Amino acid sequence: xxxxxxxxxxxxxxxxxxxxxxxxxxxxxILKPGCSVIDCGxxxxxxxxxxxxxxxxxxxxxxxxxxxxxxxxxxxxAPLDGALFLSNCDVTDPATQEKLxxxxxxxxxxxxxxxxxxxxxxxxxxxxxxxxxxCLSVADLAERVLRPGGSLICKxxxxxxxxxxxxxxxxxxxxxxIVKPKASRKESAExxxxxxxxxx
Ligand SMILES: C[S@@+](CC[C@H](N)C(=O)[O-])C[C@H]1O[C@@H](n2cnc3c(N)ncnc32)[C@H](O)[C@@H]1O
Numbered sequence: 557x558x559x560x561x562x563x564x565x566x567x568x569x570x571x572x573x574x575x576x577x578x579x580x581x582x583x584x585x586i587l588k589p590g591c592s593v594i595d596c597g598x599x600x601x602x603x604x605x606x607x608x609x610x611x612x613x614x615x616x617x618x619x620x621x622x623x624x625x626x627x628x629x630x631x632x633x634a635p636l637d638g639a640l641f642l643s644n645c646d647v648t649d650p651a652t653q654e655k656l657x658x659x660x661x662x663x664x665x666x667x668x669x670x671x672x673x674x675x676x677x678x679x680x681x682x683x684x685x686x687x688x689x690x691c692l693s694v695a696d697l698a699e700r701v702l703r704p705g706g707s708l709i710c711k712x713x714x715x716x717x718x719x720x721x722x723x724x725x726x727x728x729x730x731x732x733x734i735v736k737p738k739a740s741r742k743e744s745a746e747x748x749x750x751x752x753x754x755x756x
Contacts, residue, residue: 574602575739590621597672598627614638648693684715
């Protein structure tokens with residue numbers, strides 16, 4: 557009952573990009589109250605809004621445990637109740653990854669989200685390769701901070717180098733799926749890795 561209310565509220569106020577995460581999470585139940593979450597490429601903040609509501613990091617529901625959300629982006633991210641943000645920071649930089657680790661309760665995360673994307677150059681293969689490199693950095697971050705049993709949702713653009721990300725995730729997680737939410741345009745190369753049960 558309470559959960560249904562949450563969903564109704566969030567759908568009425570969120571930006572369109574959030575619907576991809578809502579759809580994935582409705583189906584796979586990754587974000588639970590009390591979870592610690594890192595949102596990579598968080599600006600302008602729609603995915604973080606979803607995460608804040610689902611892990612209860614603003615403490616809106618006193619019956620559920622309070623979670624934690626930290627978002628990071630190259631751009632400025634507007635403040636959001638229930639989230640900490642590292643604006644103007646590059647997720648691929650080890651110094652940013654160290655900052656994230658220091659901010660996390662117990663230095664560990666339950667979930668890493670990445671909707672990161674480079675600015676499109678117009679050259680599909682080049683953009684694909686740049687996003688693959690970013691996904692591999694997110695995998696580095698997972699190795700550093702993800703709790704055993706933790707999950708990762710990571711956007712990529714389909715192409716010839718995606719296998720590099722897939723094999724890296726397959727080594728680190730017990731379960732790796734490729735998902736394409738309905739909210740993602742059919743003609744777009746955008747896909748998401750959903751990796752679960754991180755093995756430390
Ligand atoms: C599609 S947008 C994310 C939208 C966000 N999930 C939302 O729902 O509001 C992609 C973001 O990735 C960010 N980004 C790209 N490269 C990055 C990097 N190396 N480190 C941090 N953020 C990055 C961009 O600045 C951009 O804001």
